[in-house]
Amino acid sequence: MEGDSTTAPPAVQPTEAPKEAQPTEAQPEARPTEAPNELAAGIAEPPPAAPQQPQAPLAPLAPIFSRWRWLTIIVLVGFGLRALYALWLHPIGDYLYSDMEGHYHAAQAFADPRHVFSRWDIVKPRAMGFIGGFILSHFKHGGLQVWGGLQVLLSTATLPLTFIFTRRFFGRRTALLATAFLAINYLPIGFAGYLMTETYLMFCLALSAALLVPERPLLCLLSGLALGVGCLFKPQGLPLLPLWALVVFFWPLPGHAKRSFAEWLRAPQRLAAVLLVIGGACAILPESMAVSRINGHPTLLTPYGGQNFYIGHCNVTKMDMNGSFFAGVPKVYQRNEPWPDVAFHVPVFDSAFYVEEGMKCFRQSFWGSALWVVEQLADCFAGWPGSTIDPWPIPQGWNSITRPFNLLIAYVFFPLAMVTLWRRRRDRGTWLGFGAPMAAVWGLAVIFSGDPRYREPFDLFTIAGGSWTLLHIWDHWALPRIAAELAKRSRPVEASPEASSQVSPGA
Amino acid sequence: MAVRVSLLLLALGAVASCKPLEPDPVIKDGVDLGPIQSFEAERIPGQGPHVGNINDSSASDGHALGIFSQRTVAQPLELLTEVSGFVVRAKGQECKGWPEMLVSIDGVPRLRTEVKNAGWKDFPGLAHLKPGRHLFEFSFTNDYLEGPSCDRNLFIDKMTFVNARATNSGDLRAVSMLLPGGAEVVDDARAPGGKVVGFMSNSEATGETQLDRPMAGFVVHARGEDCKGPPQMNVTVDGVDRYSGMVEARGWVDVPVSAALGPGLHSLSIAFPNDLFEGPACDRNLFVEGVHFLETMPADAGPRGGSSDGG
Numbered sequence: 001m002e003g004d005s006t007t008a009p010p011a012v013q014p015t016e017a018p019k020e021a022q023p024t025e026a027q028p029e030a031r032p033t034e035a036p037n038e039l040a041a042g043i044a045e046p047p048p049a050a051p052q053q054p055q056a057p058l059a060p061l062a063p064i065f066s067r068w069r070w071l072t073i074i075v076l077v078g079f080g081l082r083a084l085y086a087l088w089l090h091p092i093g094d095y096l097y098s099d100m101e102g103h104y105h106a107a108q109a110f111a112d113p114r115h116v117f118s119r120w121d122i123v124k125p126r127a128m129g130f131i132g133g134f135i136l137s138h139f140k141h142g143g144l145q146v147w148g149g150l151q152v153l154l155s156t157a158t159l160p161l162t163f164i165f166t167r168r169f170f171g172r173r174t175a176l177l178a179t180a181f182l183a184i185n186y187l188p189i190g191f192a193g194y195l196m197t198e199t200y201l202m203f204c205l206a207l208s209a210a211l212l213v214p215e216r217p218l219l220c221l222l223s224g225l226a227l228g229v230g231c232l233f234k235p236q237g238l239p240l241l242p243l244w245a246l247v248v249f250f251w252p253l254p255g256h257a258k259r260s261f262a263e264w265l266r267a268p269q270r271l272a273a274v275l276l277v278i279g280g281a282c283a284i285l286p287e288s289m290a291v292s293r294i295n296g297h298p299t300l301l302t303p304y305g306g307q308n309f310y311i312g313h314c315n316v317t318k319m320d321m322n323g324s325f326f327a328g329v330p331k332v333y334q335r336n337e338p339w340p341d342v343a344f345h346v347p348v349f350d351s352a353f354y355v356e357e358g359m360k361c362f363r364q365s366f367w368g369s370a371l372w373v374v375e376q377l378a379d380c381f382a383g384w385p386g387s388t389i390d391p392w393p394i395p396q397g398w399n400s401i402t403r404p405f406n407l408l409i410a411y412v413f414f415p416l417a418m419v420t421l422w423r424r425r426r427d428r429g430t431w432l433g434f435g436a437p438m439a440a441v442w443g444l445a446v447i448f449s450g451d452p453r454y455r456e457p458f459d460l461f462t463i464a465g466g467s468w469t470l471l472h473i474w475d476h477w478a479l480p481r482i483a484a485e486l487a488k489r490s491r492p493v494e495a496s497p498e499a500s501s502q503v504s505p506g507a
Numbered sequence: 508m509a510v511r512v513s514l515l516l517l518a519l520g521a522v523a524s525c526k527p528l529e530p531d532p533v534i535k536d537g538v539d540l541g542p543i544q545s546f547e548a549e550r551i552p553g554q555g556p557h558v559g560n561i562n563d564s565s566a567s568d569g570h571a572l573g574i575f576s577q578r579t580v581a582q583p584l585e586l587l588t589e590v591s592g593f594v595v596r597a598k599g600q601e602c603k604g605w606p607e608m609l610v611s612i613d614g615v616p617r618l619r620t621e622v623k624n625a626g627w628k629d630f631p632g633l634a635h636l637k638p639g640r641h642l643f644e645f646s647f648t649n650d651y652l653e654g655p656s657c658d659r660n661l662f663i664d665k666m667t668f669v670n671a672r673a674t675n676s677g678d679l680r681a682v683s684m685l686l687p688g689g690a691e692v693v694d695d696a697r698a699p700g701g702k703v704v705g706f707m708s709n710s711e712a713t714g715e716t717q718l719d720r721p722m723a724g725f726v727v728h729a730r731g732e733d734c735k736g737p738p739q740m741n742v743t744v745d746g747v748d749r750y751s752g753m754v755e756a757r758g759w760v761d762v763p764v765s766a767a768l769g770p771g772l773h774s775l776s777i778a779f780p781n782d783l784f785e786g787p788a789c790d791r792n793l794f795v796e797g798v799h800f801l802e803t804m805p806a807d808a809g810p811r812g813g814s815s816d817g818g
Binding site: 314315316317322323337338339340341342343344345346353357361364 | 533538539540541542543544545546547582583584585586587638640668686689691692707
């Protein structure tokens with residue numbers, strides 16, 4: 001796998017290389033010192049291959065295990081935590097609320113062979129209902145545990161996929177560190193236990209990123225398809241598709257030689273970008289056509305996008321649409337703003353009406369709207385200065401353990417990832433691995449509203465980007481100091497009079 | 508640097524001084540499509556044992572605000588659109604008299620009424636308010652207590668706002684009235700305009716109209732859906748009960764209401780107080796198309812069939 005061409009190094013342009021050295025696959029992060037350190041050794045690149053030695057019959061497996069043992073351990077730990085939480089501590093159906101309740105009841109309805117599909121079946125992600133319905137209809141007893149098991153497996157599968165794409169974009173050690181943090185991060189563990197569509201979107205995002213090799217158009221087609229499937233579960237993945245396509249389309253060609261425009265256009269990256277979009281469209285368009293047909297007017301994926309837009313831009317606490325569909329933004333309850341509830345005598349399906357109403361609020365005050373947008377950007381990282389919401393704290397329901405992980409991502413990984421983006425700004429892989437996903441998160445915040453829930457599935461990219469700088473700090477700042485300190489402490493012992501007196505000059 | 512600071516200050520100044528536009532309510536085919544703004548009274552913070560949130564399954568959201576002694580509670584609210592009035596849903600607990608409720612907006616008294624009902628009732632008031640923040644105050648002015656068995660209290664469920672628009676004149680279409688939760692706009696090809704109001708659960712619609720000449724009364728164009736009995740319809744004009752009766756016809760009928768009304772602005776409310784639902788096969792509902800004013804009332808005071816299928 002290491003030698004697989006799909007893991008080809010990102011095309012680092014010698015001409016574009018920044019002044020500081022940019023570690024890539026071809027040039028893995030180099031440690032400045034060889035000072036012994038167990039942690040560093042644990043995630044370090046293996047030493048160069050030794051000359052071939054005669055080995056025992058079972059010996060070939062040993063180097064493979066040695067090479068993958070850390071990833072294996074990380075994945076096993078991640079699996080154990082997820083299984084413990086989703087199957088034992090918090091089994092599906094044990095506690096239902098909001099989206100989870102919607103998916104649960106949709107699955108139960110879809111599992112019923114007498115169910116007559118109606119217009120209302122399209123107001124929740126169908127993909128979730130169909131999966132749940134399929135499982136519940138085929139596993140009468142323990143169907144919910146089987147569903148929980150699927151959640152666990154998908155969430156666990158996200159780990160090696162994250163390793164693959166992070167290794168390609170940021171290097172192997174960064175990939176191990178990022179995967180290790182993701183394995184113990186409570187947020188995806190909670191998503192698995194709470195039957196949330198985030199689990200499916202995160203899996204699809206990781207799979208899509210793992211398949212995103214700009215030099216391989218066919219893999220990019222599959223990457224787009226994976227992202228499109230993720231959007232069927234959670235449409236918030238959609239903005240990433242054009243952003244990734246844009247980065248891949250403008251992927252530079254290796255070498256210094258000047259090329260004609262035709263030659264540039266014929267490069268596989270250009271085709272890869274187009275196929276990426278086509279792959280995504282293959283998953284998204286059939287669903288959108290079906291929803292449009294039921295809805296009676298063109299609709300992209302979700303029939304309630306207009307309502308989301310309205311509630312994102314108008315100062316309201318709760319919306320009632322024709323007495324049959326209600327919506328609220330959790331963060332508004334926290335803000336305790338003096339905002340009214342609103343009722344419309346218009347069905348939720350009329351997205352165009354709600355977008356128009358939302359635009360009225362947007363046009364009310366340009367500067368007020370600009371300030372609001374800035375707030376939304378900050379609100380993606382709840383708890384930030386300037387954000388209007390607490391770092392997660394829906395009372396009763398979300399355990400407080402969510403809070404430290406959210407804070408860690410907001411205050412540690414995100415700033416570090418931004419540093420990574422700046423330091424590696426000329427490396428397109430960094431834009432695929434963090435820049436574009438972060439732009440997608442903020443794009444959603446601007447169009448709809450800033451909410452940590454819109455960010456959390458994309459955390460795997462933030463963790464990957466942040467891990468690179470974290471290792472960089474460890475290698476270039478912490479480790480030399482630790483080594484120097486160790487050396488300083490050991491020197492007086494060697495140089496002490498007692499020590500020197502024990503060594504006879506003639507010895 | 509100075510340029511950046513200037514730009515920042517300019518932006519901040521613009522934010523502070525920007526006067527909001529006034530988005531108009533959406534009126535389409537006479538139907539107010541919203542946003543109909545409201546707020547739940549129980550969101551007003553409690554004040555010890557005197558004011559607090561109570562559970563009431565018949566209130567919207569299952570909660571209401573209880574005021575148990577002579578107190579004034581206040582709540583700021585940001586209105587999105589211009590409004591011309593409001594409706595407060597309240598009920599009282601009697602003890603040698605009913606509670607009196609005073610509603611003030613921005614310090615100006617707008618509604619003072621005796622809440623003489625043990626069940627929820629809508630109390631309309633007039634107030635022309637611009638979009639933006641306003642302070643709403645609710646006062647319970649005449650508390651009385653004679654022990655646990657006799658305690659006069661006031662309960663407020665919610666406040667709903669009437670969007671500002673050109674005042675209706677003459678006949679009043681039901682879809683143009685303020686429709687709180689429980690009343691919906693539904694399609695009915697047999698009714699003029701094709702849209703009527705369906706009272707699907709206990710609710711009350713409120714409207715206003717300007718009359719240019721004296722009227723002897725009006726007819727309410729309505730029909731009912733029976734479930735172990737027909738729906739009841741109560742009609743109030745200018746706060747005075749004018750009609751209360753069953754709407755037994757499944758087809759459209761004109762229900763005559765005698766009420767001598769002079770020229771000027773009048774408020775009118777139609778209530779459906781006896782909802783019953785026992786599944787799709789048994790659902791008691793009331794449908795109203797509108798109110799048509801008459802200069803002379805017909806001699807026959809009983810309901811008349813108003814359409815070919817009326818009965």
